Amino acid sequence: MDWLRRLLHPDSAPARTARLDVVHARQVAALHHQGGFARGWEPAECAALIADAGVVTDGVFSGRSRNPEGFVISRKAADEAEILSIVVVPARRGDGLGRALLAAHLARLAGDRVAQVFLEVEEGNEPAERLYRHFGFREVGRRRGYYPKPDGTRATAIAMRLDLA
Numbered sequence: 001m002d003w004l005r006r007l008l009h010p011d012s013a014p015a016r017t018a019r020l021d022v023v024h025a026r027q028v029a030a031l032h033h034q035g036g037f038a039r040g041w042e043p044a045e046c047a048a049l050i051a052d053a054g055v056v057t058d059g060v061f062s063g064r065s066r067n068p069e070g071f072v073i074s075r076k077a078a079d080e081a082e083i084l085s086i087v088v089v090p091a092r093r094g095d096g097l098g099r100a101l102l103a104a105h106l107a108r109l110a111g112d113r114v115a116q117v118f119l120e121v122e123e124g125n126e127p128a129e130r131l132y133r134h135f136g137f138r139e140v141g142r143r144r145g146y147y148p149k150p151d152g153t154r155a156t157a158i159a160m161r162l163d164l165a
């Protein structure tokens with residue numbers, strides 16, 4: 001009855017992923033703001049990143065919407081890439097959009113001959129850690145006192161790596 005579910009709830013159609021471009025810069029900045037990070041990204045900063053030839057940005061969309069409900073952005077260097085940020089809009093978290101997004105993004109990086117992907121995640125960010133481990137990322141180190149917190153303390157960063165090739 002999948003067709004019926006989609007007919008009754010067009011927004012619950014399977015997630016669509018697509019490469020983002022500079023027209024999405026404002027939406028990426030707004031999503032990033034909802035990610036709970038200490039430092040926000042300005043729309044102009046997002047536009048510059050997205051326009052950078054060494055940066056790969058994917059978005060996830062519901063139904064026929066043109067507004068991404070999440071994004072992931074990576075910077076490539078030789079055969080390595082670093083995931084700079086991944087965010088899903090709070091109202092849609094836990095619905096599998098993060099998985100859909102990261103699956104599409106890793107496939108694109110693999111197609112671009114990226115062999116290793118790195119990232120950092122704050123210790124205790126369980127949804128993010130689970131998402132990364134689901135795709136096979138493994139912990140390769142810890143940086144204590146890395147993330148500044150609003151209460152003045154600093155949180156540990158877990159460095160993770162995934163071999164694509």
Ligand SMILES: CC(C)(COP(=O)(O)OP(=O)(O)OC[C@H]1O[C@@H](n2cnc3c(N)ncnc32)[C@H](O)[C@@H]1OP(=O)(O)O)[C@@H](O)C(=O)NCCC(=O)NCCS
Nearest residue numbers: 035087088093094095096097098099121127128130131134
């Ligand atoms: C991390 C984030 C992108 C995940 O996106 P999402 O769409 O909610 O993720 P999914 O629904 O695809 O679920 C991915 C995994 O997280 C788990 N998960 C989702 N929400 C969870 C929650 N509240 N608590 C624990 N695990 C959770 C899912 O069970 C799934 O794990 P599994 O693969 O072992 O089954 C999203 O939570 C987010 O935007 N967080 C804020 C920004 C952030 O912290 N980004 C990461 C910076 S390193």
